[in-house]
Amino acid sequence: MNLLKKIEQLSQNCLFLDNRDVFLEGLNEEMKTLFIQGDQLKLREMIATHQFFADSIEVVKIHD
């Protein structure tokens, strides 16, 4: 399925604990499980074509 469309759909709906699973329909079982388990890092790795992400864009200044 088109994941961009699915995330767009999720972002455009009021999601609560008692209706979220309905909106997850269409995702494959593995992705659905990751959503329910809250394992977003694994989900992100599954969606991406690589394993490295720009998660930090700040660093300590040692010298001016």
Added chain:
Amino acid sequence: MIERKKLVLIGSGIKTLSHLTEEAKTYIQHADVVLYLVNEPILEQYLQKQNANTISLEPYYFQYQNRSNAYNKIAQLILSQTAVNQFVAVVLYGHPTVFAMPGLMAIKQAEQDGIETLIIPGISAEDCLFADLGIDPGNPGHLSIEATEFLLKKRNIDVNSHVIIWQIAMLGSLTHTPCKDVSKILALFQEKLLNFYEPEHNVTLYEASIYPGMMPKITTFSLKDIATISFSRLTTLYFPPKSNAPIDQEIYQILGLQENRI
């Protein structure tokens, strides 16, 4: 009349697509080129769909082992695009000036170069933390600091405030990879924190949700156990206030506040 060039720095928010504002979308759609550094592949797809001319900054991010060099290179690249485009947009995830160096570096230089600049705010990880943990940063105040900044430099913590420590997974590292001897570094970090807090003081490990419908990760443990906890690159630490700050009785009297008590 020659129109001034434009550089717009845009925050995409943390939760993919959900946090992207109408204002941000408008600038993304109308820019001559959209440069982006995001940490989520669906958002990247979305940006490519919104504007036909996009450039990922990610290759430059990973080109240099030293993060400081990478951020300088990214800032230079942004500026080089303003030389060949009238309207450049740069999308960074979260808030584009909160724990996000390269965008602001480019903006400051662009202003000196006479380019019109604009910053479109986004929802930061800290904003998500305030919401998910039910915290008012104004009551009684808060301190937000990068983990290595706290460990490396002679910094104080106001224990009467909410304290947020960022980038714990990169503690002691100036590169893209965490320190090899993490337990040793964490022990130093813990030792420094114990100058301010009791070993039993609660610490919350927090990871904002990056997908709509997904719950944030919230785990609470004692400071004495911090060396046994594993952190992801999205983890932020939260320390609740230790106690209420005592009132300065002299100022209290001068202000006459005792007379206003109901």
